[in-house]
Amino acid sequence: MAERSVIHSTFVIERNYAVGPERVFAAFSDPAKKRRWFAEGDEFEIEHYALDFRAGGSEQARFRGKNGLTFTNQTIFQDILPNRHIVFVYTMSMGDKRISSSQATVEFLPKEKGTTLIFTEQGAFLEGADGPKMRQDGWSLLLESLGKELART
């Protein structure tokens, strides 16, 4: 079979927070709050961030990494149920090159002493996203990554 040019990946992340769903949801719906955990970080500089949080609204973020590469993130919100869930689609580009397109869902589930947040992403990762990586033999790549992970723990 010919080499494929798209990798599909679905993953789910579950986290528990000791505050109620309304507070966790507010961290997604309020632009000033969202920027602080979503856009800010040591790994990169924010060039642009804007959030219009409503169904049909969008979010744009542009970051510059330490290596000088610019990453752009474009989001469109598909469905919002306050304090319950957010469904959105987003693309990522590295420079001019589109590297992924995904659908993501965030669910906010109340629990006894706080909130369980479930993040689900279904993504299509495109050729060239990692440059040579996707062209390498799949096994040597995975073994290399595994070696690094094992060395770290």
Next chain:
Amino acid sequence: MLTQRAQVDRVFHALGDPTRRSIVERLSQSAVSVSSLAAPLDITLAAVVQHLQILEQSGLVRTTKVGRVRTCRIEPKGLTVVQRWIEERRSLWERRLHRLGALLENDEL
């Protein structure tokens, strides 16, 4: 059926050994008979068999016997569960949600 976590643990245990990693790398190139794995690795046949048992239990390789020859080959789907685990660990979202947690915990949001 093993939980995903138990499966990941088994694969990591299997690949945690450098000799077993060499075996997996060799088998990625082509299937070979069990007996021809030992010499290049400079270990006994008994040691190879033991390593292969662990690798087979973790779903990374498959051995079959035809006549008197036992052949082993890579099981292509074996690393899928680990691949997914690694992707999750590297996920941008993992870091973001972690940061969200820290800010919420410190009452900064």
